[in-house]
Amino acid sequence: MKKLFLNDTDFLLQTGTAQQLYHSFAKSMPIIDYHCHLPPDQIADDKQFGNLTQAWLYGDHYKWRAMRTNGINERFCTGDAPDFDKFQKWAETVPYTLRNPLYHWTHLELQRYFGINETLTGQNARRIYETCTEQLQSPTHSVRNLLRQMNVETVCTTDDPADSLEHHRKIADEQAAGSDFTINVLPTFRPDKSMAVEHAAEFNRYVARLEAADNSSITTFDDFLGTLARRHDYFAGMGCKLSDHGLEQIYAADYTEAAVRAIFDKVRSGVDLSGQDVLTFKSAMLVYLAEMDWEKGWTQQFHLGALRNNNSRMLAQLGPDTGWDSIGDFSQARALARFLNRLDTSDKLAKTILYNLNPADNEIMATMIGNFNDGSVAGKVQFGSGWWFLDQKEGMERQMNALSNMGLLSRFVGMLTDSRSFLSYPRHEYFRRILCNLFGNDMENGELPDDMEWIGEVVQNICYGNAKTYFGFSSKPLAAVV
Structure with a gap:
């Protein structure tokens, strides 16, 4: 029988088993949106x-x-x-x-x-x-009621180390004073600009922002790292538990501290760097930042593979993040393995989530995580959900199938919005329906046992429980527990 478009009961759910998994187990789970680009000022002001x-x-x-x-x-x-x-x-x-x-x-x-x-x-x-x-x-x-309406429990925004986090502070102070707004709104440490030494003038303008945020002077590379470490501490004090990097690919060149200091001095003097110097500096910074995350027990995220700003005419007219990016075909495996191995060798590999934008890299990511899951934490290294161009039905299914075939889907920390819109939370429902349909079809086909309670629990964990445990989030606002 032909189904109605977007029918509330069985949209994307092809079997009765899938429907039961969704409605009895997945649908009512709170949302942990551990990566998004929502503007925190709009939450603070209840826009x-x-x-x-x-x-x-x-x-x-x-x-x-x-x-x-x-x-x-x-x-x-x-x-x-x-x-x-x-x-x-x-x-x-x-x-x-x-x-x-x-x-x-x-x-x-x-x-x-x-x-x-x-x-x-x-x-x-x-x-x-x-x-x-x-x-x-x-x-x-209002913004806060839109979040409440979707049963959102935690929101992690994306924030530069130089950001004041004044809006997060305002929300936390309200909650400490007994506000009825009980959703966790936490920052995420996104230090991309601290590595962006391709253009000396832009990098030095950014260093000036860091100096102002930290009320300090940055003359040497040690000063630079010290400022970033203090900003990292400040974010931790505001409840931050994650960092994030948006990169074409991981940088993992060999370096010496002396070489990195010399490169920093060169770029601070206003000299544009060679390609090799840029690679060396970025490789060192990734390690230094990853070690900061490890020390605090944070989770580091790496969004890999976007080919950005392809239309130079429109970039000049409108600026970045206006729709001129695409999937890139960068080589990922070897440098990623070197980077993770370098941290693992010194026992300083933090919990890590890897997101790829090129679906051709699905199996690379699904197998890479198994190289560094050491039994210390369930799903310590994660293959992240379908991202950007891949957060659609086929992209999600391909990511989850690759993870199922080569890892443990049952330990997956699930979906996020990666959105700038407060109206995007039905994407979690979309993901949950697709997830339940995968399990439901396998159960109907006899490829999984007809054990509704156990598989229902696995579904609930993928939708909510795994993320809550993995990130160590509280159900109560930060201000209520410190």
Whole structure:
């Protein structure tokens, strides 16, 4: 029998067993969003969006790419068109996104946040826009209530070492004073700019930001490391438990401390470095930063494989993170093995999550993690969930199948949003339905035992329990437990 599109009961769930796994075990699990790009100031201020475009289209390069491909002028993506006109152009694009995950995400978000069960088109755009905007202007749809609505327990934002974390502090202080907002909002240490020595002038401007944040002077490489270590300590004091790196590939060249100091002196003098000097410096910094994470028991994350800023004309016009990136075909295995082995040899390998953007690297990542899982922690080194271009149905299935075949899917820490939008949390539901469908189909086919209680527990752990244990998160806000 033909199924209804996006039917609440069995969407993506092909069997009765899959439906039972989802509805009885996965659906009600709280969400731990351990990697995202949500702006913490909007959580601290409990922002109220003025309209649906502000909540849904601002900053969303996924949608911009689709609109451009559909022939929509840039004025309606990142330009100065009125907010409703931008939404109208998005609504006209949606029917053309069939079989793109945007089609599913769009309608899941309309259903879950706004109770709208019809498909979005150019014809009903005005009515849907006004209905959603009216709800967004109500206190029931403030930023904090959007998080509550999706049963979010923990949010880990992505923050530069030079950030003040003032908004995290504001939230924590409110919670310590008895606020009814009980969701953990924690920073993540993202030190990419501290390694970005390709352009001396930009790097030195960044060092000045670090100096201001730490109220210190950075003259030598030791000063530089000391400042980063103090910022690392500051983040830890604010409840941080994770770092993150966005890299094309891991850097693992040999280096000496003397060579790294000399390179630092050179770039501080304003001299642009050779390619070999850049590689040497980045390789050393990855190790120094990884050792800081190990000392604190943090988890380090590596997002690998994005080929960024490919359209130089549009980069100059709009800047980075506006939709001009793609999957890269970088060599990953050998340098990654060298880097992890260097840390493991000195017994300073922190808990680690590896994310690949090129699906051709799935089996590389799934086997690499097994080289460094030493029995000290269940799933110490993780193959991270399908990321960016791969956080769609097929991408998630391929990642989980590779992990199942070559590791332990049962120890997987599950899904994250990696999003800048407060309306993106149905992606966790999307993942959970796909996960339950994989297990359910195997149970129906006799490839797994008909043990609903045990497999249901495994599903719950992948959705929630594994992450909670792995990261050491509390159910209570940081301010309530310190």
